Amino acid sequence: MSNTAVMSAPASTGKTKSKDRPKMSALRKKKIATNAFISFVSFILLFGLCFMIIQPILNKISVSFMTEGDLYDPVVINIPAHFTTANYQLSAKLMNYKLAFKNSMITSLTIGLLQVAVCTLVGYGFARYEFPFKKFWFGCVLLMIIIPPQIMSTSLYLHFKFFDFLGIAKLVTGNTINLRGSVLPYYLLSAGCMGLKNGLYIYLIRQFFRNIPKELEEAAYVDGAGTLKTFVIIMLPDAKPILVSCFLFSFVWQWTDGFYSRMFLGNLKLVSTSLSSIADDLSTYIASQTGVQTTVSVAYSNCILSTGTLMIILPLIFLYLFAQKGFVESLSSTGIKM
Amino acid sequence: MKKKLNGKVSGLEKRRAVTGYLFISPFIIGFLLFMVKPMVQSFYMSFCDVQVGAGSFEMVRNGISNYKYAFRVDPDYSRLLLEGFGRMIVYSLAIMVFAFFVSLILNQEFHGRAFVRAIFFLPVILSSGVILGLETDNSVIAQMHATVEESMTNVSVTAVLEDILRTAGIGTRAYETVFELIDNIYDIALASGIQIIVFLSGLQTIPKSMYEAASIEGCTAWESLWKVTFPMVSSIFLVNWVYTIVDFCMRTDNEVMTKITDTMVDQLNYGLSSAMAWCYFVLTILFLAISSFLISRRVYYYE
Numbered sequence: 237m238s239n240t241a242v243m244s245a246p247a248s249t250g251k252t253k254s255k256d257r258p259k260m261s262a263l264r265k266k267k268i269a270t271n272a273f274i275s276f277v278s279f280i281l282l283f284g285l286c287f288m289i290i291q292p293i294l295n296k297i298s299v300s301f302m303t304e305g306d307l308y309d310p311v312v313i314n315i316p317a318h319f320t321t322a323n324y325q326l327s328a329k330l331m332n333y334k335l336a337f338k339n340s341m342i343t344s345l346t347i348g349l350l351q352v353a354v355c356t357l358v359g360y361g362f363a364r365y366e367f368p369f370k371k372f373w374f375g376c377v378l379l380m381i382i383i384p385p386q387i388m389s390t391s392l393y394l395h396f397k398f399f400d401f402l403g404i405a406k407l408v409t410g411n412t413i414n415l416r417g418s419v420l421p422y423y424l425l426s427a428g429c430m431g432l433k434n435g436l437y438i439y440l441i442r443q444f445f446r447n448i449p450k451e452l453e454e455a456a457y458v459d460g461a462g463t464l465k466t467f468v469i470i471m472l473p474d475a476k477p478i479l480v481s482c483f484l485f486s487f488v489w490q491w492t493d494g495f496y497s498r499m500f501l502g503n504l505k506l507v508s509t510s511l512s513s514i515a516d517d518l519s520t521y522i523a524s525q526t527g528v529q530t531t532v533s534v535a536y537s538n539c540i541l542s543t544g545t546l547m548i549i550l551p552l553i554f555l556y557l558f559a560q561k562g563f564v565e566s567l568s569s570t571g572i573k574m
Numbered sequence: 575m576k577k578k579l580n581g582k583v584s585g586l587e588k589r590r591a592v593t594g595y596l597f598i599s600p601f602i603i604g605f606l607l608f609m610v611k612p613m614v615q616s617f618y619m620s621f622c623d624v625q626v627g628a629g630s631f632e633m634v635r636n637g638i639s640n641y642k643y644a645f646r647v648d649p650d651y652s653r654l655l656l657e658g659f660g661r662m663i664v665y666s667l668a669i670m671v672f673a674f675f676v677s678l679i680l681n682q683e684f685h686g687r688a689f690v691r692a693i694f695f696l697p698v699i700l701s702s703g704v705i706l707g708l709e710t711d712n713s714v715i716a717q718m719h720a721t722v723e724e725s726m727t728n729v730s731v732t733a734v735l736e737d738i739l740r741t742a743g744i745g746t747r748a749y750e751t752v753f754e755l756i757d758n759i760y761d762i763a764l765a766s767g768i769q770i771i772v773f774l775s776g777l778q779t780i781p782k783s784m785y786e787a788a789s790i791e792g793c794t795a796w797e798s799l800w801k802v803t804f805p806m807v808s809s810i811f812l813v814n815w816v817y818t819i820v821d822f823c824m825r826t827d828n829e830v831m832t833k834i835t836d837t838m839v840d841q842l843n844y845g846l847s848s849a850m851a852w853c854y855f856v857l858t859i860l861f862l863a864i865s866s867f868l869i870s871r872r873v874y875y876y877e
Contacts, residue, residue, distance in 0.1 A: 278679050285676070286693045289763055293700070354600045361597025365590055373598060376605055382816070382862065383609075384823045386831050387851040391612035391619065394626075394844070428604020438601070463593050494704035508704045549700050556699050560692050563699070564771060 293549075296542040300324065307535040327544040330517045331510040340491060340507045343419070348486035350426045351434055352479055358429055359441030360467060364453065381435035389499055396421040396500065422500040432489055432496050437482045444478040445471065481562045488552055507548045514544045620849035626842065633845075640849035650833060651850060658830045659857070665762065666818045668755050673766040673814065677773035678803075691774075698767035765821065769814045776810035777803070805874040812869050819862055823854075830854050 295314075299307070300323050302316040309317065327333070362374055425431050429438065448471065456466040472479075490496075494508050510517075515537045522532055556563065595602075620640055622633040644651050680691055739749050755762065780803065788798040822828070834854070838847035 275684065278682070278684070282679060282690055285763060286690060288760055289693055289697060358598045358601040361594050365594025365597065366587070367591035367594040370594070373602065376609075377601070380605065380609065382820055382859070383613075384820075384831070384855065384858075386824070386834060387855045388609070388612035388616055389835070389838070389851075391616040391848070392608065393838070395612060395615070425604070425608055427600065428608050429601045430604045430608040488699050489702055492702045492705055512704045545705055549705065552699055556692075556696065560695075564691065564695055 293546075296546050299539050300543040300546055302539065304536050304539075307539055323539060323543040324547065326518075327514065327540050327547060330514055330521060330540070331507065331544055331547070332505055333507075333547065336505045336507045336510045339504055343501065343504065343506065344487045344490040347422065347426050347431065347490050348483050350423065351429075351431050351437065351486050352483045354427060354429050355434055355437040355482065356441055356472075356475070356479060359438045360445050360471065362438070362442045363445030364471075377435050377438050380430070381433075381439065385432075385495065389495075392421075393499060419501050419504055422496060425496075425500060431486075432493055433485070437486065440482060441475070441478055444475055448474060477562070480559075484555070484559055484562050488555070491552060492548070511541075511544050511548055514541060616848045617852060619845055620852050622845050624844040626844070636845075640845045641853070643846060644850050644853065648846075654829050654833055655854065655857070658828065658854075659861070662819065662822050662861075664751055664755065665765075666815065666822060668762050669766045669769060669818050670811070670814060672759075672762050673769035673773055674807075674811075676766070677770045677777060678799075680770065680774060681777045691771075694763075694770055695767050697764040701764045765818075768821075769818060772814055772817070773807065773810055776807040780806045806876060808873045809875060812866060812873055815869060816862065816866060819858070819865075823858055 298314045298316065301319055301321070302312065303318040303320045303322070306312045306316050306318055311317075358377075362370070362377070422431070426434070429435075452470060453466060456470045461469065492508050494512055497504075497506050497509050515532075518537055518540050519532045619633060621635055621637060622640075623636045625632045625634070676694065680687065680694070736749075736753055740746060784802050784806075785798055788802050793801065823831075825831075830850075831854075834847050834850045837843050837850060
């Protein structure tokens with residue numbers, strides 16, 4: 237009795253299997269077809285969006301190698317007929333590229349390092365220590381992220397124009413110090429965590445330090461490490477990825493920043509500020525060359541502008557190619573939450 | 575014994591509190607010196623007529639006449655303010671939808687995902703600061719170019735669609751807004767780099783078992799998007815919403831900001847520019863507070 241039951245069981249399953257097989261495969265076929273369709277659609281969508289983002293850069297590259305005649309030639313669209321590097325030479329001359337590049341490099345590096353160093357201290361303090369009014373001060377950090385710097389620009393502008401710390405300068409020389417035109421204001425701002433997007437760095441770094449287990453810190457204390465030693469030897473090496481990415485952001489945003497550079501870095505020639513005035517420089521340059529006051533055609537000034545933009549973003553593209561992970565990974569690993 | 579222990583603990587706590595304050599002291603000093611003081615000063619300045627002399631500057635109080643001037647006399651300010659807010663709402667919504675949509679696609683497995691992700695993040699690096707302002711200048715010219723080309727050669731499919739919808743005559747203004755967004759999809763894509771990454775990081779924290787459970791219960795993919803994915807990333811929506819609005823306020827091509835800077839730098843009217851800046855700031859903060867309050871009521875915290 238039991239034997240027949242056992243015997244019949246596989247037979248019946250075999251039967252149902254053979255019955256189901258064509259049905260299953262039809263279903264599977266349908267599934268495969270829909271999957272293929274979906275991936276095809278998403279491929280087209282992604283390809284289009286990626287192309288849309290990259291296209292301006294490609295367009296700039298092709299335009300930057302054209303001669304002025306090519307710009308007006310309706311036949312020439314993407315590949316220049318007369319290949320030339322004259323545009324690069326001209327925009328390098330107009331922007332004073334070597335000097336501006338050197339200045340920008342030094343400023344971005346030093347300011348990036350300074351900002352990350354200060355923000356690390358503050359972020360660490362917020363993450364690992366309990367003290368009265370902590371919530372209030374952290375609220376101030378959030379407020380700092382929200383408040384646009386432009387709102388205080390009027391006052392800060394005057395503040396640095398007539399700079400006087402506790403009235404000392406007035407006492408000694410009888411006059412206030414004009415810090416406009418020097419680079420000091422921005423370094424002061426950065427040392428006080430008030431630079432470009434510094435609130436964001438504090439927030440990110442705090443978020444990272446909060447995730448480090450408390451036991452690690454306690455073990456360090458038990459082993460006799462002081463506060464500073466724990467911070468430098470135990471905590472900092474762990475936080476390397478987030479620090480690197482904050483530095484990268486700081487560097488890149490400082491590199492292209494126009495607002496702070498114009499307001500607080502005085503008359504220092506930077507790539508960002510020289511790029512924003514390249515169109516005007518071009519018309520004065522051409523006027524001085526030909527001796528006739530003419531308006532430069534839109535196409536040509538655009539071409540020079542594209543070349544200048546390319547020259548500025550080229551270092552950034554290289555940086556991004558090598559440190560892509562540093563930019564993206566840390567942002568997603570800290571787990572931003574509210 | 576117990577008392578002594580307690581005293582010791584509170585002593586340690588005190589020391590740690592002092593150390594904590596030492597760590598955040600750069601921020602406190604900077605905040606007071608470069609944030610609170612200028613804020614108070616610029617607030618005071620907005621009620622004053624500021625005259626810049628050779629060695630110093632004088633402030634003469636003149637009540638709310640700066641505010642009156644900004645809203646009643648100045649031909650552009652109130653119009654720009656209204657337009658700016660309209661643009662901010664529409665664009666922020668569009669950026670949120672776009673970023674969420676793209677991050678949903680990027681969250682799936684496919685070949686070259688890292689590459690696509692890198693491209694979407696590229697604008698964060700390349701289109702910041704001055705370059706963004708130049709891009710918009712360029713896009714004006716490009717648009718002019720496009721309209722000229724369009725009128726000369728054959729019409730595109732979208733243009734025909736736009737015409738049909740327009741002649742239908744229902745909700746024309748809504749259509750116009752949508753068309754404007756579609757035309758400016760490039761700007762939206764450029765502005766949503768960080769948001770996409772933040773959404774992606776949120777999506778990756780959702781455990782796979784939830785989707786499995788949902789599919790066993792008979793959820794379709796569409797349903798599990800709304801019942802699982804959406805609630806799980808709702809807190810990320812709040813973060814992104816705040817970030818998007820703040821980002822919009824600080825953009826260099828923001829017209830209200832340009833107006834404020836022009837008033838300050840070109841006309842040297844510090845009082846008026848402070849008044850304008852304060853109005854804009856207060857309105858933005860109000861909007862941000864109300865909208866985040868409304869969103870935060872819907873946020874679902876899974877813990």
